[in-house]
Amino acid sequence: MLLVLIYLLSAVAADAYPYVPPWMTLPPAPGLPKTTTTGYVNATNGVNIWYAQFGPSLSETTSNGMTPILFIHGAQASSDYWGHQISYLLHQEEPSTIIAMDLRLMGRSTYGDLSTSFSLKAADTIAVLDHLGIDKAAVVGWSNGAVTLVNLLLDYHSRIERAFVFAAGYDADTSLNRTTGTAQFNATSAVYFERTLEELVELSVDPELVPAARQAYTEEYVREPHWTADDFARIPMPYEDCEAAPLVWFVEGAEEEIVNKGAARTMHEWTPGSGWMVLPDVSHFA
Ligand SMILES: *[C@@H]1O[C@H](CO)[C@@H](O)[C@H](O)[C@H]1NC(C)=O
Ligand SMILES: *[C@@H]1O[C@H](CO)[C@@H](O)[C@H](O)[C@H]1NC(C)=O
Ligand SMILES: *[C@@H]1O[C@H](CO)[C@@H](O)[C@H](O)[C@H]1NC(C)=O
Numbered sequence: 001m002l003l004v005l006i007y008l009l010s011a012v013a014a015d016a017y018p019y020v021p022p023w024m025t026l027p028p029a030p031g032l033p034k035t036t037t038t039g040y041v042n043a044t045n046g047v048n049i050w051y052a053q054f055g056p057s058l059s060e061t062t063s064n065g066m067t068p069i070l071f072i073h074g075a076q077a078s079s080d081y082w083g084h085q086i087s088y089l090l091h092q093e094e095p096s097t098i099i100a101m102d103l104r105l106m107g108r109s110t111y112g113d114l115s116t117s118f119s120l121k122a123a124d125t126i127a128v129l130d131h132l133g134i135d136k137a138a139v140v141g142w143s144n145g146a147v148t149l150v151n152l153l154l155d156y157h158s159r160i161e162r163a164f165v166f167a168a169g170y171d172a173d174t175s176l177n178r179t180t181g182t183a184q185f186n187a188t189s190a191v192y193f194e195r196t197l198e199e200l201v202e203l204s205v206d207p208e209l210v211p212a213a214r215q216a217y218t219e220e221y222v223r224e225p226h227w228t229a230d231d232f233a234r235i236p237m238p239y240e241d242c243e244a245a246p247l248v249w250f251v252e253g254a255e256e257e258i259v260n261k262g263a264a265r266t267m268h269e270w271t272p273g274s275g276w277m278v279l280p281d282v283s284h285f286a
Helices: 002-016 058-063 079-090 118-132 144-155 183-203 207-223 263-269
Strands: 037-042 048-054 069-072 098-101 137-142 160-166 247-253 275-279
Touching (some): 037 118, 048 079, 079 098, 098 118, 118 144, 137 144, 144 160, 247 263, 263 275
Parallel strands (some): 160 247
């Protein structure tokens, strides 16, 4: 009797709530927890980069022998997308200082002459670290922010203590493949691109420039990056120099709408000593 009842109830529940895998959903951007400081750093091309700081002060983190953590969001987004990760880390027993920055032309950062490239964004990141007096950071990058993080590993590895590179590509011609019109693309990417227009207008210091900024990012992904194994060979290896080598993880979702599957594994193979991980049940939008 009980079993029949359970069977009937679960059949009803299954009808009422069909299973939707996480990668077919796009929950709202969570927004940021309480900041301790926010500000702008003046970068190149007349662009000013917005950043926010959370948790203990930098001097507290440094005196505890810990490393500050910096988050870099994806294209068409803002730091707000990191709300859950930042809150989670702030609730650890001994949290580090956390910093989030809005990429140039995105979020609350400004537009200057509307120029963008991964090397400019890597330089913007260094400008934020310099401004805050941070020698080395643990950096988490997603998508466009993960490509920026790869650029940091290639050109500024002495400033990166560890890197979590999620959903990056390494070559605009071969590793970025936006297959539009599929159910998965419609469920996440199509919703994302539509929704972020409103979000950016809401956050922008100059909403009229949002469409041009979005276009600049679309063109950037057609143009770059073009990195090969030779470029990744510039990242120091832990086998040779444990002090200098950043601890690097290349990570991708088991599902992908934007970057070709396997890009993380390729970068891992080009970076001896790095880690590689596939997150189950999530996509580019984790
Ligand atoms: C630096 O950025 C702030 C914030 O956008 C701005 O008010 C200030 O004018 C900028 N300074 C320069 C020299 O561009
Ligand atoms: C893009 O992805 C589709 C579907 O997975 C695949 O058929 C196509 O070959 C890919 N294109 C490139 C250039 O990799
Ligand atoms: C995805 O959306 C496009 C545009 O609205 C539509 O033409 C297409 O049929 C959709 N594909 C699926 C698999 O839902």
